Amino acid sequence: MSPVFLEMIYMLPEHNKLVQVMMFKLEDEAPNYPKSQEFVNTIKNSLQGKVLNYRIIKEEFIDSEKYRDIVSEEEDNITIH
DSSP states (O other): EEEEEEEEEETTTEEEEEEEEEEEEEOOOOTTTTTHHHHHHHHHOOOSEEEEEEEEEEGGGGEEEETOHHHHHHGGGGOOO
16 A cells, blocks of 8 residues: 545536546555545546546655645645635
């Protein structure tokens, strides 16, 4: 098991000209990434919009200067839209 990022790009049905991006970090097992695949299938079945694309990225390929865990760093300053 190793850390991976799962990025999903999808459209909401009420705003069909906008896309939304979700990014999650989880522990998964290469090469098939079963937890990530299960998560994607769950999201696909629960979203009313269409999932346009998703990708699984090994943590070693993420630039740590651009991606960081803001929840643990700035928990009091998070605004959810």
